[in-house]
Amino acid sequence: SGHGVMTSKIAALSSLAIGAEISKAVENAYHTNTRPNAWYLQADLQHLPFADDCFDTLYSSGVIHHTPDTQQSFSLVEKALRPGGNICLWLYHPQKSFLHNLSLQLRKITSRLPLWLSFFFLAVFVFPFTFLIKSLRRKKAPGYREEMIDLLDAFTPEYRFEIPQEEAIHWLEEKSYRQITITTANQFGFSVTGIK
Numbered sequence: 451s452g453h454g455v456m457t458s459k460i461a462a463l464s465s466l467a468i469g470a471e472i473s474k475a476v477e478n479a480y481h482t483n484t485r486p487n488a489w490y491l492q493a494d495l496q497h498l499p500f501a502d503d504c505f506d507t508l509y510s511s512g513v514i515h516h517t518p519d520t521q522q523s524f525s526l527v528e529k530a531l532r533p534g535g536n537i538c539l540w541l542y543h544p545q546k547s548f549l550h551n552l553s554l555q556l557r558k559i560t561s562r563l564p565l566w567l568s569f570f571f572l573a574v575f576v577f578p579f580t581f582l583i584k585s586l587r588r589k590k591a592p593g594y595r596e597e598m599i600d601l602l603d604a605f606t607p608e609y610r611f612e613i614p615q616e617e618a619i620h621w622l623e624e625k626s627y628r629q630i631t632i633t634t635a636n637q638f639g640f641s642v643t644g645i646k
Contacts (some may be wrong), residue, residue, distance in 0.1 A: 454479025456511065464507075470498060495523055497569070503532040511540040512603070512639070515611045524621055524643045525552035535646050537627065549556040553604060560605040572601045601642055618642045 454476075461467035463487065469479060470493040475545040479490045495517060497596055508531045514523040524539065531537055556576075560568045560612020577597060585591035592600070604610070615632055620640060622630045627644030634641045 451476060452594060453478050453487070454483060456509070457490065458483060458485050458488045459482075459517060460507075460509065461485040468505075470495065476593045482571055495527055498527065498530060500530045501616065502529045505530050505532060506535050507531075508537045510538070511641075512542075514539065515541050515613060516607045516609050518609055520613055521621055527546065528625060531646050533646050536643065537622070537646065538641055538643045539618065539632070540634075540639055540641045542610070542612045543635070545637070557605045557610065561608055561610075563606075565606060568606045569598075572605055573598065576601055576605070615642065617639055 451471040453473055454469055454471075457467050457469030460548055464487070466487050466489070467485075468489045468491065469476075470491055471540065472492065472494050474492075476490050476492045483490065491499070494624060508528065510527065514520050514527065517523040517570040520541070529599065530536060563571070577594075580601065581592065581594075581597050581628065584597065615635070618640075619630050619632075622642065622644045625646070630642065632640055633643050
């Protein structure tokens with residue numbers, strides 16, 4: 451659930467939404483929650499405290515590719531989805547560009563630094579360039595907070611895997627999902643959906 455915003459938005463469209471988050475961000479999500487049907491719990495995706503086949507929808511945006519084994523995480527999480535349920539996964543995909551390759555080399559250093567030092571380094575030496583580039587490419591520049599969250603997500607996690615679309619489709623096919631579709635794709639990643 452991260453900071454809880456998406457869980458809250460999903461709760462607005464459903465009878466109940468449960469967000470799982472391993473970090474302390476779950477506390478902020480809980481305290482800022484205004485929806486009685488949005489629940490938050492601190493949990494490890496590798497060991498979710500849910501029975502098999504208990505959810506109608508499973509939504510994971512930018513999460514399982516930050517675990518030690520993305521395919522295994524998918525297999526562990528999708529058990530909680532009931533037959534006939536919908537799944538949506540957003541994953542990073544490989545990119546072929548000089549800047550991306552440079553960022554992958556830089557993250558070999560920043561992902562090993564203490565978080566405060568990574569934050570300082572990114573804020574002083576990387577943020578001005580990425581903010582400027584995004585400001586020139588978009589009609590609306592990203593906010594400082596949004597850009598720093600993107601940078602921290604890209605440069606600080608211990609794990610950050612990039613999954614080709616064909617591989618993610620194959621994972622769902624192996625589990626007999628139907629109507630598998632790539633619904634969105636951008637420079638950084640894609641969403642894949644299916645019905646169990």
